[in-house]
Amino acid sequence: MAIESKLLSIKKVSISKRVDSVTFDHKHGELLGLIGANGAGKSTLLHALAGLETYSGEIRLDGRTLSAIPPHERARMVGFQPQATSSAWSLTVTDIVALGRMPWGDEKRTAIEQAMERTGISALATRNIDHLSGGERARVWLARVLAGEPQLLLSDEPIASLDIHYQLAVMEVLKQYTQEDRGVIVAIHDLSLAARFCDRLGLMYRGEMIAIGTPKEVLTEKLLSTAYGVPVDIDLERTPPVVLPK
């Protein structure tokens, strides 16, 4: 059971000097949040999982060594949404979402339409990306990854620079995606939303994973003040939970 539900297994992974001997597992159907200060190594770790960085140590995806999976096959299994996406050309929303099908070499209509429905952008289908607001664009980038129907979705700070309405909308889409037995790993700065949506959190500090577990286990005053260097106010009993700097 334990072995079967493991989507990702990471053992002593180091990436140049930015990530140091990180070990954790990620299960099917789990929303895992990576938290930590800027420069803690969250993005670097996501890049390695997406095949953009070389690493030492062991990363196994569905039991297979990640670096041994051919790139086009890996791209079908792992979808990656970078921190800052932009489009060089004034493409339409549909064309951008359809690019998510590239690893499959098709333009599967159902996958594209479903991705647009989930992110609530169906009405924008024929609009050009440069005519959309920041919040609308964020959902288009997410829809592009969803259209590829990856087993593992990696999202690097998808809600940074979004208003609270879109922050909730994006987090809800990610949460919903895990309910189909797929995995999502999201790098996130908003600790209250992390506590509210993520099943587990991994706290990174100077390239190391100093804690991993449920929000209750990780979001403690001691750990957070170490990781961020400021005292924090934590109320996880509240609905929704609140984690703020003092």
Place this chain on the structure above:
Amino acid sequence: MVRLIETCLTPLLLFALLAIAWLSLSFGSTSVGVIDGINDWLQGETTQAALIIGEIRLPRTLLALIVGAALGLSGAALQGLLRNPLAEPGLVGASQGAALGAATVFYYGVFAGLGTLATAAAGLLGAAVALLFMLLLAGSGRPALVIMAGLAISTVAGAALAVVLNFAPNPYAMQELVFWLMGSVSNRGLDSLIILLPAFIIGSALILSQRRLLAALSLGEQVTESMGLSIKKGSYIIVLGAACLVGSSVSVAGAIGFVGLLVPHMLRPFVGHRPDRLLIPAALLGAILVCLADIAVRGMPLGRELKLGVLTSLIGAPFFVWLVWKERKKWL
């Protein structure tokens, strides 16, 4: 409506291309029947129509079409690769390398054994060498570095060309070179196709094989790599393809500027701005525009010939200024 234009664009351009080619064959100071001329020429007869069509207008038309297609296609590919609407085929250093190679032939008579093909061969070689240095300098194949390396190699080739001009053995050779650099497809003969056509086919095939990469690159390098595509390998293939196209064109027809810059811009709104769908229409429109410009050049009063490259520059340069202005507004 946009979808309809997208579907009809290539057939429309193809039709326009055939019409322009027909116009180019029938246009000239002497009125001859195009079909009669081609028939006679194919049967090896030496009628006036056969000579005018087969020896003068047909090579000129074919060259204009292929050179235009090569410039349009390489412009679209480079703009897509570099994600920069101001990218120009001359950017990879291939144009300047080709000019340097050809100039060396003019002055020092290398490749004399090749006869009339010597210039073309030297131009192609110059483009290839310039490109090789550019690739070595750029290393990783990243777009920004390709631009910088291309600029550096263009400057080096430009300096070397100045040295060649400086030590020109006779003033007539210099005049010949300067005129050649202005770009023209007249008096070239069908044998220039021996170099141009294979280079065009190889270059186009290399570029068209990377359509997926160009589409993915719209969303940046990280998205592209995460979708399992190799940017490094693909960039090299596209740059090599563009060098084949630009190098062979410059060596045969000299510098015909701005076609590679203009054409992609004219077409982008009709292909939903997709860099992959832009390629074939850009080749067709490039061919149409250069052939039209050549017809215009032939229509000038006799005596003072306006060079084809000068005409395209006259039309293209103000457009370039406008593009820079438009780009600038984005950053203000």
